[in-house]
Amino acid sequence: MGKSGGMWMAFFRGRYLHSLDAKGRVAIPQRFRESLGGGDEALRLVMTVDPEGCLVVYPEAVWQELEGKWHSLPQMNDELKTYLRFMVGWASDGALDRQGRILVPPPLREYAGLEHDVWFVGVLQNFEIWNGDRLEKATGRDRVRSVTQKLSGLF
Amino acid sequence: MGKSGGMWMAFFRGRYLHSLDAKGRVAIPQRFRESLGGGDEALRLVMTVDPEGCLVVYPEAVWQELEGKWHSLPQMNDELKTYLRFMVGWASDGALDRQGRILVPPPLREYAGLEHDVWFVGVLQNFEIWNGDRLEKATGRDRVRSVTQKLSGLF
DNA sequence: CCACATTCCCCCACTTTTCCCCACGAATCA
DNA sequence: TGATTCGTGGGGAAAAGTGGGGGAATGTGG
Known part of the structure; x- marks a missing residue:
């Protein structure tokens, strides 16, 4: 399922409830691990924050693409600097441990x-890590309904 | 009828009452299985939620088309992010087991x-899975009547 | 340069969930 | 009335998630 199907794009889908243990570790859902990297090698990823109040996790390759774009932008204005201070300033790169878990650094834990x-x-291209209450607010039906209305013209 | 008639499109039609067992599995109506995939191969599908409070099930091919559209849009847009958090964030892809059943993940079970x-x-292109009471409310005659009036110009 | 504390990661053990298989009963059709 | 199809239930192996002990690495303060 989702895995070897052939041309099935390695997107992230779905939601999973996991638990952060006393050491600050949390297991990445198996389904996400499959989408993370080729084969059974490194599985490196980059974690940062989102203004909505959650954490965002990118496969290393996707993150590098983002950094490339930022780096190649023509001019460095204040807005871009603020943006980078946020996205890059919070970023933490790491790998899964042997049990498929990551360690969430205390500052990120607190932020989210x-x-x-x-x-x-x-x-799709990345996945997010949420506090339950915040997630509920961010995906409440009323909010989704209005957004759906606006976007429905696009597809 | 409806099935082998030749150019009969493989749309989903009708309503069926089935039961979710203790393990969270439910059999897909045979009629729907026929419309799901070519021949007797994979029969892969993607299940997600609808703001109305039910689940929506797409054949894998239909879902991929949707993802393709979403993927081509600017990913930083807040409204799109909210939308994806909803549609993709609830999505679960899977295949039928040997008895033609799917497993409904607990979060989806609870949502609906x-x-x-x-x-x-x-x-038509997809089918829905409903709690009986909610379905009744959503398809009440009064509501359908008013909607029908609004649409009457379209066909 | 050396204790000491802290953090991180490996390994192991346990529980829960998922999935694969077989079997039964009702309904349908010949 | 026998055979096939379809929906339902459950046993059991495999996989995934969770928690904790302990050693290595890192960093801090004398």
């Missing part, structure tokens, strides 16, 4: 308000 | 309020 229960949410 | 009895409703 992560306690014991955390939600993983796949959004 | 699915207990033992669940309704399958075909709506």
